[in-house]
Every structure is written in structure tokens, then in C-alpha cells.
Amino acid sequence: MTASARLLPLSERSKCPIANALDVVGDRWTLLVVRDLLFFGKVRYKELAASTERIPTNLLADRLRRLEAAGIVEKKAYQKRPVRYEYRLTPRGSDLLPLMREMVTWANLHIAGTARPPARFYEVGR
Amino acid sequence: MTASARLLPLSERSKCPIANALDVVGDRWTLLVVRDLLFFGKVRYKELAASTERIPTNLLADRLRRLEAAGIVEKKAYQKRPVRYEYRLTPRGSDLLPLMREMVTWANLHIAGTARPPARFYEVGR
DNA sequence: GCTGTCACTTGCATTTTGCAAGTCACACGA
């Protein structure tokens, strides 16, 4: 069982799982942060800020806060003096892999010129 | 082969398929419209406007315009005098099914209280 | 002290959202 202890609050919009998922990851940046953590092994703020899409730093800070509040990302200091943090996906975060895989499949099929991921991308069992 | 003739334009952000998919469906309403067309058999504006989440009508009109421009939805008049339209998913639109299925799976697992879809939801082959 | 780095925060103009009300074309019944 991969579900975490405390669960996310139900959306006020409805009980529809799609509506609820969208309330968490339904915007143009959130899943890009998850992508960088999941596929590119980034862990530090600076690395996340340096994505190809150049997410504005205020939005990056905001998205990391929300992802942490949603239990998708964990933030912890990996050193003191000066304090430096690293961000890592929780199981709840890596469970987003299948969803992102389907996004890639759809985009590769319907948006010309999108990059194809390496074959192993489709082989990861979990 | 299920890909349509003309493809969507590449995003200016990057060639990443995830970023590109998000430019099309990365907001809180678009996939709810697709959901209603795909799972609930809605075809008319009025039906779409009556979703549980109560999408504002100006946003519904805007999203339908974008979905049409993206080749995900087709609009056609089903009668004249007065002209009345119906909206239907193209193959590009129904290809979003696997993505939405994964969304449902993730939400059911991580957001307490989200509704479980009927079992047949997971059985549709296409 | 001086410079640099990391991880953010702040200010502010622009864009998008959300809510309510309005419009337009027509059908229909009195």
C-alpha cells in the first residue's frame, strides 16, 4: 500500500476525482516541477529554477509550498550553516508517474515536434 | 492510427511533451469539459454548463473555443432555425481517456472521499 | 571588509478568473 497517512482535503467543487486532481495539479507549472524531481533527479531550488521552461522564482516557491502542503513533496535541510534545503517526492508524488506517462504519450501523438522520452521511460514498473 | 491530420503547434516554452500537454489541458476546467463529453455523453452547451462544478459560462465558451482550435472538440449545428450546436470529441479528444483514467486512479488513492467510478470505467479498451 | 552564492521575497503591471447580468435569434401560445 502506497497511500500516505493523512490524505488531501476534498475539493469544494465536487467529489469527482478528476476535479479533485485538477485542484492539486491543474495548472501550467506544478507538474513541471514534479517532472524535474521525478525524471531529472533535481533536488535543489536552484536546479528546479533552471528548467528549460524557466519558471519564475516566485511561482516556483509558491508551487513548492503547495506541493509540500499536499504531501507530494518533502522539504528538508541537508546542511546547516548556511541552511540549504532539498526537495524530494513522497510516494504520493511518485504515484503521479503513470499520469505523466500518459501525458507524454498523448502529446507525442498529437503535438508535432515534442521530444520522445528514452525507451526506458515506458519500462519503469513503478 | 489515431492521430489527426493537422497537429497542434509546438509550445514556445520547450519541446517537452509534458509542458506541451499542459499548455493545452493544464488548467482547472478544460479536462472537466472533456470529462463531461467523454463519460457523461453531454453534447450541448447547456448540458455542459450544468456540471456539478458549475463552470462559469464565459469560461465554458472560452474553453470550448480553445478545445475546438486544438482539434479536441468539434462543433456542429444539429439544427437550423434556431441554430443549435452540439459538441463532440474528436479522436484526439478521446485519446485523453488513458490520461484521465490515471488521474482518477491517483485521486482515488490520495484524496479521501473522491467518488469511485463504475468498474467498467477501467475496462474500456480504447 | 568585499564578493559571491543560494534560496527565496517583494513590487508591480498584465492577464485570467469568477460572478452576475445582459443580449440575440427564434419558437410558441394568446
Added chain:
DNA sequence: TCGTGTGACTTGCAAAATGCAAGTGACAGC
């Protein structure tokens, strides 16, 4: 012919989110 109703939107506008640039604070190292 006039009033009422319906479907499919559009318009106005306040509030919130976005995007850009610049600023801040805690240190390390020279």
C-alpha cells in the same frame, strides 16, 4: 401581433493569479 420562454452565448467588472525584474538575508571564502 405581442408577450414569454429557451438556448447559446457575451459583457462588465472586481478579485486573484501570473510573469518579470529587482531586492534581501545568511552565510562562506578571500
